[in-house]
Structure formats: structure tokens, C-alpha cells
Amino acid sequence: MSAENSATGAGTGTAPLVPLHCLRHLEPGPPRLGALPTGTPVWLVSRHADVRQVLTDPRLGRAPLYAPDAPPVSLTPNLLDAPQSLLNIDGTEHQRLRRTVQRAFTPRAIARWRPWVASVVEALIDELIDQGPPADIVAAYTRPLPVAVISRLMGLDGLDGKRLAHWSDHALSTIAHSAEAIGNAMAEFAAFGASVIAERRDRPGDDLVSSLLTAAAEDGSITEQQLITLVIGLVVAGHETTMTTLGNALVYLLGDGRDAWQRLASDEASAAAATEQLLRAVPLGDADHLPGLLRRTVEDVEIGGVVIPAGSVVAADTGAANVDPEVFTGDLLTELFSPLAAPMYTFGAGPHHCLGAWLARMELELALHRLARRLPSLRLARPTEQIDWRRGLLTRSPNALQVAW
Amino acid sequence: MTAGPQAGADAVVVRVDRDRCIGSGMCALSAPGSLALGADGLAEPVAGHGADGEELTPELTEAVDFCPVEALTLYSARGGHRIAPAE
Ligand code: SF4
Numbered sequence: 359m360s361a362e363n364s365a366t367g368a369g370t371g372t373a374p375l376v377p378l379h380c381l382r383h384l385e386p387g388p389p390r391l392g393a394l395p396t397g398t399p400v401w402l403v404s405r406h407a408d409v410r411q412v413l414t415d416p417r418l419g420r421a422p423l424y425a426p427d428a429p430p431v432s433l434t435p436n437l438l439d440a441p442q443s444l445l446n447i448d449g450t451e452h453q454r455l456r457r458t459v460q461r462a463f464t465p466r467a468i469a470r471w472r473p474w475v476a477s478v479v480e481a482l483i484d485e486l487i488d489q490g491p492p493a494d495i496v497a498a499y500t501r502p503l504p505v506a507v508i509s510r511l512m513g514l515d516g517l518d519g520k521r522l523a524h525w526s527d528h529a530l531s532t533i534a535h536s537a538e539a540i541g542n543a544m545a546e547f548a549a550f551g552a553s554v555i556a557e558r559r560d561r562p563g564d565d566l567v568s569s570l571l572t573a574a575a576e577d578g579s580i581t582e583q584q585l586i587t588l589v590i591g592l593v594v595a596g597h598e599t600t601m602t603t604l605g606n607a608l609v610y611l612l613g614d615g616r617d618a619w620q621r622l623a624s625d626e627a628s629a630a631a632a633t634e635q636l637l638r639a640v641p642l643g644d645a646d647h648l649p650g651l652l653r654r655t656v657e658d659v660e661i662g663g664v665v666i667p668a669g670s671v672v673a674a675d676t677g678a679a680n681v682d683p684e685v686f687t688g689d690l691l692t693e694l695f696s697p698l699a700a701p702m703y704t705f706g707a708g709p710h711h712c713l714g715a716w717l718a719r720m721e722l723e724l725a726l727h728r729l730a731r732r733l734p735s736l737r738l739a740r741p742t743e744q745i746d747w748r749r750g751l752l753t754r755s756p757n758a759l760q761v762a763w
Numbered sequence: 764m765t766a767g768p769q770a771g772a773d774a775v776v777v778r779v780d781r782d783r784c785i786g787s788g789m790c791a792l793s794a795p796g797s798l799a800l801g802a803d804g805l806a807e808p809v810a811g812h813g814a815d816g817e818e819l820t821p822e823l824t825e826a827v828d829f830c831p832v833e834a835l836t837l838y839s840a841r842g843g844h845r846i847a848p849a850e
Contacts, residue, residue, distance in 0.1 A: 414786035414804030453792045460789070460829050466848065707785045708804070711831055 374743045378754065379610040379640045379690060383678040384649075389664045394671070395532075395647055398429040401661075401672045402649055406686075406700060408662040409679035412653055412672055414708035415661075419448040422654035423671065431652055431671060434537045437529035437544060437594060438752070443587045445710060452709055455580055455588065458573035459713060462511075462566050468716040471511070475721060478506050479728045487732070491762040492739045500604040500759075503725055507717070508596030512589075513565030514554065522593070525550075527751065529594045532647040534750025551590040552582075566592065592713075598753065599642060600718045604725055605755040607636045609745065610690065611726070612738045612761060618694050622730040629727035631695045633719055638702035639690050641677040643753040650675035651706055676703040735763045774816030774840035777823065779806045783834035790826035790835060797823045798835075806834070816840020 386404040394400050403412050412418055423431055424441040432439050440446065444455050461467060486498045502519075509517050528535050528543035535543075554567055562568040567589060574580040611619060621628050650673030657668045666672060680686070685700045705712035712718070729736065739760040746757045777797060786804040790797075797820065801807040811817040819837070827835045827847050837846040 410786075410804060414788075414800075416788070416800075450792060453789060456789070457829060460831060464829075464831065465833050701785070705785075707787075709788050711785045711787050713831070715831075 374745075375644075375747055375749075375754070377609045377613070377742050377745070378606045378643070379614070381641055381644065381677070383681055384645075384675055386678055386682045386684065388662045389666060389672075392649060392673075394431055394649070394673075395433050396430040398431060398671055400649060400652075401664075401666050401670055402675055403661060403672055404675045404678035404682070405662055406679045406682040406684065406703075409650075409674040409676060409703055410701075410707055411661055412674040413651065413703065413706055413710070415659060416449075417657050417659045418653035418655050418672060420446045420653060420710060421448045422656055422669075423652055425654075427669070428654065429671065432532075433647075434531065434533065434535070434540060436531050436540055436752075437547075437587075437591065440544075440587050440591075442581065442584050443591055444584075444713075445591070448709065451579075454577055455584055456709075456713070458570040458577065458580065459566065459588070459592070461573075462569060463713050463716060465716045468720055471507075471717075472720055472724070474510070475507055476724050476728065478503060479724050480732075483728060483732045492760050493762075494758045495608060495761045496601075496605055496756055496759050499725070499729070500608065500755075501601050503604070504597035504600035504721060507600075507721060508593060511566050511596065511717075512554075512592065513558070513563050513567060514593070521550075522597075525590075526594050526598050527748075529590075530598060530752045532750055532752055547590050548586050551586040551593075554589060555582075555585060595712075595714055596717070600714075600721050602642050602753040602755040603637065603640070603718065604722060605759060606640050606642075607722065607726065608759060608761075609738075609742060609756060610636070610640060612736060613742050615690060615694065616737065617691075619730050619736070620734065621695065622726055623734060626723060626727050628695050629723045629730075630719075631697060633722045633726065634698050634702070635690060635694050635696070637704045637719075637722070638680045638686070638698060641680075642704075643751070645675065645677060648752060649673040650677075651710075674703070676706070679703050733763045736761055737763065773819055775812075775819045775823070775837050775846060776814065776816050776840050777808050777812050777827070778836050778838065779808065780834040780836070781805050783832045784830075785832055785834075787831050789829055789831065793829065794820065794822035794826040796820065798826060819846075 384404045389401045389403045392400050392402045403409055424446055482499050486493055525543055525547040528540045531540055558567045653672045655666055655668050655670045659666050680702045705715040739762040747754055748757050784805045788800055790806050791799050797809055797812045798806050799809050827837055839846055
């Protein structure tokens with residue numbers, strides 16, 4: 359756990375980081391005690407059924423993690439630690455805030471965007487082909503696609519990509535940036551969120567910000583601070599993880615998993631099946647700063663045969679649960695196009711299940727299928743050992759990925 | 764126990780697609796008279812909503828609308844046809 363090596367990127371004499379699909383997970387077993395980087399004891403929960411319980415059982419919540427008596431869970435708090443965020447409130451209060459945006463993210467609502475997202479995908483591939491090989495597929499594809507989608511959904515035309523990247527890097531920083539730098543970036547980001555809200559109050563449109571403002575006005579209980587945090591949270595969540603997943607999926611598909619490329623091109627159903635398996639088996643990042651999705655018990659709870667006392671911090675290790683051999687057999691090489699044997703927990707479960715799950719799925723399916731169809735000979739131009747990774751954040755993905763065709 | 768005119772003209776039953784439900788609990792919070800979370804963390808219809816049908820309440824309509832994974836479907840208790848969401 360060398361914090362310095364991770365923060366400085368290159369590492370001093372350390373072996374290159376393995377691609378995320380090669381990451382080793384905790385051996386599933388009963389809940390066991392570990393420690394967060396802050397030294398706070400944490401119950402690590404790794405079995406499929408136990409992870410499900412942690413995420414759905416109302417005796418565990420997010421808000422108790424930020425209660426006055428709570429032990430510290432982050433060394434350097436980032437956007438995910440904001441107590442007023444959708445992620446960190448529970449129960450009725452959470453439901454009321456989530457309702458302001460939930461309708462825009464149902465499978466049906468998302469499906470309406472499909473033709474438009476497909477056109478963005480095609481336009482980016484056109485540009486990539488025009489530019490010619492070799493190319494950096496992160497700069498040309500995996501980053502601009504989700505940014506374009508969330509910008510359109512939220513009506514953020516003209517949002518500067520560099521500023522957005524700066525804010526996102528700080529929003530999800532673990533050790534890449536100082537507390538002060540994160541604080542400054544988040545203050546700037548919040549000011550941006552406030553200005554978008556003010557502008558949309560004056561001139562409402564057909565975008566997500568306008569509709570959430572209408573819903574919040576009807577509800578009446580939602581604070582301005584919650585709205586701002588929600589808007590900037592949507593901006594980050596709306597593109598960061600999709601970019602990460604797509605980048606890491608391509609590291610696998612253009613490398614170890616290259617044999618599947620042709621079938622991915624064949625039809626959208628194959629791409630949809632592969633998307634589910636990739637979401638399951640390729641984690642978003644290393645678990646060294648966050649061993650799972652955190653919750654805190656509000657009373658004693660028995661999980662997987664272990665009684666976890668009230669007030670304990672619990673980490674649902676979704677990466678381990680997603681490959682629990684009791685539930686999932688086989689690996690990506692053999693199962694890429696098979697239906698999932700059980701639900702995967704990459705998007706979580708329970709009240710805080712990822713709002714953008716359907717949007718992410720659609721972007722990934724289209725991005726993989728169309729790219730494989732248009733560029734059947736696409737391949738990595740350099741070995742994966744030479745990948746320059748974005749480090750020190752909750753997620754890990756290639757900073758750049760050189761490809762040729 | 765009965766909240767409405769059982770098997771009346773407007774009675775509905777609600778079905779939960781348990782393969783889809785991710786146990787968000789949204790429905791149980793917005794329509795506690797119609798849906799609850801079971802021991803396995805997944806939603807279940809309450810009382811008549813699972814069998815003979817109950818009156819359709821605005822809360823239930825809303826629960827169906829707001830399910831994050833569209834796991835809820837409303838059917839007419841009498842005719843058996845689907846009421847919401849639209850096909
Ligand atoms: S709202 Fe949908 S996903 Fe959530 S508990 Fe109810 S049926 Fe399940």
C-alpha cells in the first residue's frame with residue numbers, strides 16, 4: 359500500500375500495474391475484520407449473498423457513516439463524502455431527493471436516447487478513422503463519448519472538457535490531490551453547479567437539470583445545497599465511471615480477450631451480453647483505498663453467520679462478490695456472451711443502486727458493438743505493461759491507450 | 764385488512780419481477796399499503812395486491828413509475844390485462 363508510488367504515478371522500481379481484469383480479489387468467506395486507510399476497523403463482506411444483504415438491509419445505511427460519532431472513513435474527503443449528497447442520506451429523505459431525477463433514468467426513459475447516443479458513437483468513430491492509426495482511443499473515444507452524453511442530457515453545451523476533467527479528478531481523488539486542492543476544486547465545481555441551476559430557473563429547457571428543478575419545487579423539502587451537490591454529482595457520475603469501464607473493457611477486449619472482437623461486431627444482443635459480463639468481471643479500480651461499498655450498522659446485524667455490532671463500518675466488496683465461485687463459474691474468456699448466472703453488484707443494490715446504470719449499459723453496448731463493427735482489425739499498439747494509468751483516484755483507467763488497425 | 768373494494772371494477776394486482784428487482788425499497792416507501800420488502804430484500808405485494816386485487820391508489824401508480832429497474836407491473840384484477848407501465 360505505498361501511497362506515494364500511487365500518487366506519483368510512475369512508481370519507483372515497482373512492477374507495472376496489472377490491467378483491472380487481472381486484479382485478484384479477496385477470497386470469499388465470512389465477514390472478517392480489516393482496516394481502512396484511516397485505521398478505522400471495517401468488516402469486509404465478500405460473499406455474493408452477504409454483499410446483497412449489506413446493500414439492501416435497512417439496518418445498514420450511508421448516513422450513519424457521517425454521523426457525529428462516526429469514525430473517519432476517508433483520509434482526504436472528496437465529493438463522495440459530502441454529507442448532503444444523494445449517496446449519503448437514507449430513508450424517506452433519500453427517496454424524496456432521488457425522486458427528482460429517478461424518472462429520467464428508468465430503462466424506458468433511457469431507451470429514448472439510444473438513437474442519439476448511437477449517432478454520437480458513429481461520429482466519434484468517423485473522426486477516429488479520418489485521423490488514422492495509430493490513435494489514442496481514450497482521447498478519441500472513451501472520454502468524449504460519456505462527456506458528450508452527460509452534457510447533452512444536462513444541457514451543458516459548451517462545458518469545457520479540461521475544466522470538467524479537473525473537477526472529476528478531484529471529485530474522486532483518494533490520494534492524488536491534497537485536501538486543500540480538492541476543497542478548492544469542489545468549491546469551483548459547486549459554483550458551476552449553482553450557475554447552471556440559476557440559468558435553468560430563468561430559462562427552463564428539456565434537460566435533466568430543468569426537470570429536477572421542477573420536481574424539487576413540487577416537493578418543497580429539498581435544500582439548495584442538496585440540489586447543487588446533486589447536479590455536480592450527476593455531472594461526475596454521469597461520465598467518469600462510464601469512461602473508466604469502457605477504457606478498461608477495451609484493455610481486455612483488444613488484448614487478452616481479442617478473440618471475441620468479431621462476435622462483438624455481429625449484433626447488439628451479443629454486445630449487450632458482453633457488457634454485463636465485463637461490468638461484472640472488470641472492476642472500476644483497485645480496492646486499496648476503498649475495500650468496497652461502505653455502510654454502517656445502526657443496530658447489531660447478523661451477516662453470513664457473524665454478528666456485526668451496532669455502529670460498525672462494513673464494506674461490501676462487490677468485486678469479490680461478482681466473482682464468487684459459489685455463484686459464478688467460468689471466466690470472461692469462456693463466458694463473455696453468456697447471460698449472468700446471478701445479479702452482479704457493480705451498480706450496487708438497494709436504495710443507493712446506481713442511478714445511471716441503464717445509461718451506462720446503453721453507452722457501453724453501443725460503444726463496443728459499433729467500434730468492433732467499424733474497425734474489425736482494431737488492436738492495442740503497445741503491450742499492456744506500458745499503459746500509463748490514471749492513479750490516486752477511486753477508479754483506475756488508462757490515461758491514454760494507443761491502438762492501431 | 765382490506766383497503767379497497769376487492770375485485771371491484773378498478774381493482775388491480777401488482778406483480779414484482781423478482782429477477783429485476785434490486786431491493787431499492789422505493790416502492791415500499793412510496794406505497795407502503797401495497798408493497799413491502801420481504802426477508803430476502805426484494806419487494807412483495809402486500810395483502811390483496813398480490814391476489815384478489817385492491818383499489819388503485821396514486822401512491823401505487825407512483826411506485827410503479829419510479830421503480831429504478833421497472834420491476835413492477837400493474838394488472839387489472841378482473842380482466843387480467845396490463846394497466847401500467849404501457850407496453
Ligand atoms: S422499487 Fe422496484 S427495485 Fe425497488 S424494491 Fe420496489 S420493485 Fe424492487
